[in-house]
Amino acid sequence: MLSLVAIIPSAPLLVPELAGPAAADTEPVRTAVRDAGARLATAASRWIVVGATDGSVPAARYRSTGGFGAYGVPLEVDLRSDLGGDVGAGPGEPLPLSMLVAAWLREQSQSRAASTVSVTPVLIDPSASPEECAATGRELATTIAAAGESIGVLVVADGATALTPGAPGGGERPSAVALQGRIDAALCAADVTALGGLTESECAAEGAAGRAAWQVLAGLCAATDMVGESLYADAPFGVGYTVAVWTPARQHLAGDPA
Known part of the structure; x- marks a missing residue:
């Protein structure tokens, strides 16, 4: 049964050790992400994590552990738990950024919720068509519906990259701002x-x-009424970072926080 969906950005700056001097400026988004993760861990001890691969590396070739060394700090994280949930075993490619962030949040959320979280990663090619994404989402919905336990879904994804004059996508563009508003x-x-x-x-x-990743989520929830809640939506460095929580309407109406 689907218990909760949390949506977060795949930004390295969420990790305080990587944020450096910008840590104070990014505390609002970090706090929102931690809150979303804690709520997800409270709602379910099993997560399905949806995020993009890095480039064209097949999903099965990634390791289950990794680190943020490429981003300046040798901080190691692990998607595994005592309950399982490996990406793969043995040698392989380093975890993509989406799964590094998911692994970091899993570790943070477990300590806050005093529970052990098992992660099942679902890696999607960022160039996958909307139809492919929707099909993947529907398959996940079937898997979740057949599960005999509560399952949380974590979606790790970034928005537009041209939202401020200093944005990495070439400065501010009205078309990017409009698109991010819709997102x-x-x-x-x-x-x-x-x-x-x-x-x-x-x-x-x-x-x-x-x-x-968002379109996988859309396919997953296409047949389920969900209630959305915004925890954060801004562009601190010109990139769209959105943090939101979706609750199945049946739980929302019943007043169930999970």
Whole structure:
């Protein structure tokens, strides 16, 4: 049974050790992400994590452990737990950024919720078509519905990269700002139709690399009424970072926090 969905960015700056002098500036998004993770860990001890691969590396070739050394700090993280949930065993490619961030949040959330979280990673090619993403989401929905336990879903994805004058996507572009506004609205309102309607071309043009992961989520929740809650939506460094929580409407109406 689907118990909760948490949506977070795949930003290295979420990790305080990597944020450096910008740690204070990024504390609001970090706090929102930690809160989302704690709520997810409280709602379910098993997570399905949806995030993009790095480039064209097949999902099965990634290791289960990794570190943020490529981002300046040799901080090691691990997707594994006593309950399982490996990406793969033995030698392989380093974990993609989406799964590094998920592993970091898993460790943070376990300590806050005083529970052990098992992770099942679902890696999606960032260039996957909307139809492929929707199909993956529907398959996950079937798996979750058949499970005899509560399952939480964590989606790790970034928005547009041209939202401020100093943004990494080439400075501020009105088209990127408009697209990010639509993305934020859809994520914070649990609008699966709007997410499914994002096009490959517009997202690629504005650097919104999270499209595929969001469209997997849209497919997963297409047949379930969800209630969205915004925890954060801003662009501290010109990149769209959205943190939101989706609760199944049946639980929301019943007043169940899970």
